[in-house]
Amino acid sequence: MLVEEIMSDKIITLHAEDKIEEALVLLNENHIRHIPVVNSDQHVIGILSDRDIRDAAPSVLEQNQNQDILKNKVSSIMTSPVITVHPLDFIEDVASIFYEHEIACVPVTKNNQLIGIVTEKDLLYRLIQLTGIHEQSSQIEVRVPNKVGVLPKITQVISERNTNISSVFIYPYNDSLTEKVIVLRVQTMNPMPLIDELKRQGYDVIWPNIPGLQR
């Protein structure tokens, strides 16, 4: 999946000479946490996070003091240079950028111009979709040997019962190199026949694990 598919193109921006108080208003009115700062060519020259702005703003207990601080330019507190991504970058890369740089938002630029923004919320939304939980479904987990050809055999059992699969993901079983867990969300209220068939074919269906007992 590409950045252009998940980015938001409704972007709220500021210019370097704008005042911090304007940034504060934008944050509160739009329920956003990041504001890119652009020049007249729409080049990203900085970014403001909600924390940058609140660090700079006077304390909520200082109603009448230090209000002049808000008259400073946003360029005085913005982070620069800015990490940006391209609309054709993969969303996995965005996840790595967030993880490595400990940030939660990247502007998207094309020909150096700002065209969108991706936040960790956009990524989490896609993650939820990946799990299949947004569609009515039951979950089955199967422990399998880590070798060629296991997945098609399992999905074959499911398709033979005319049941649609909402999502599949695979992760290592207890950090093992030789075993994996295949997690399937299947669109049926009655997964029992599938489970029985998988067990009959010798698969270890770990679903649901009995509490307090070894899997």
Added chain:
Amino acid sequence: MSHHAGFVYSDNFVNYKFRENHPFNQKRVELTYDLLIKSQALSEEDIIEPRIATDEEIMLVHDYNYVEAVKKAGKGLLKPEEGIEFGIGTEDTPMFDHMHEAASQLVGGTLTAVDHVLQGNYKHMVNLGGGLHHGFKRKASGFCIYNDAAIAIKYIREKFNYKVLYVDTDAHHGDGVQWIFYDDPNVCTLSIHETGRYLFPGTGSVNERGQNEGYGTSFNIPVDAFTENESFLEVYEEAMYTIANHFKPDIIVTQNGADAHVYDPLSHLCCTMEIYEKIPAIAHEIAHSFCEGRWIALGGGGYDIWRVVPRAWAQIWKIAKGENMFTGQLPDSWINDWKDESPVSLPLFWHDEDKLYQEIPRKEEITEKNRIQLNKSLQIIRDEQKFSM
């Protein structure tokens, strides 16, 4: 003078049948009816013939295109690929002859129940053929074609400005009804169900609270797999009293799925008949304290149709009649008439015997976790009380 309670029943309910060996089997309604007759708890004058719902009534909730697709499917005219977007023709909701008519009959049963309560003829009405809570606006799912409970609530709202409390104790999340009224502040939904971690449909987390105007009128309490009576009832009782007291409903609709029983093949809860005695008793009490008695009790899930559903649902009727719950032995005549057909040996008593299952190793943790979910769900009400004091 109004009667106390009426029982909607028709032989036609069994026409809602996807295929042989499909887990959803309306024979359970017939078994319940027969059990009540043989227990001398149900007589001719209690029984009310259901009407059939009109297309306009069904379209209070469902899209025209969906209803048309169901009609075509019931005549064998819907191509498999046309059924996909409507969830028709799947393993859960396969096509069958006259499926529109069969589903409209169930909806009609629920609307008949609603009519009698709204007109004041009866305080409580029971329609065990209804409670198909997974049906969506334009999609069949989870064995449900038309969502009779949601249609009934819309119908109530059209006729009267009643605030409706919908309570769903099916082991599966009452998603269809919840989403249809998600932004409606006059319809409060409460669903207590096994966590969607593994179980269909997967939703029903505590954080699903409604949206916009309806924020704070959806309550979900997912309980852990292997939850037992004590913990289930603790959650149910406290949620019911707190929410009813907060929302102050004018009418209650309950969905009485009987699939949280340890024998049920589709869920992983470990409850027994005890919860099916208390669930209607508390609903009945709340109907009287808040709603001048207005209570519509529907069926729902329930896939052990021999050992669990008839006993569980018979208790709803007994409570609705204002009598004490059944105790002691089941009538011999019922056991004798059905024992040959039943693939499992039929129970002998209304109560379950002890030790139906092995001790659950993590009972304490499960109970604690369920209590945390309960408190999270009700926090929104408690905060409001705190601030308004």
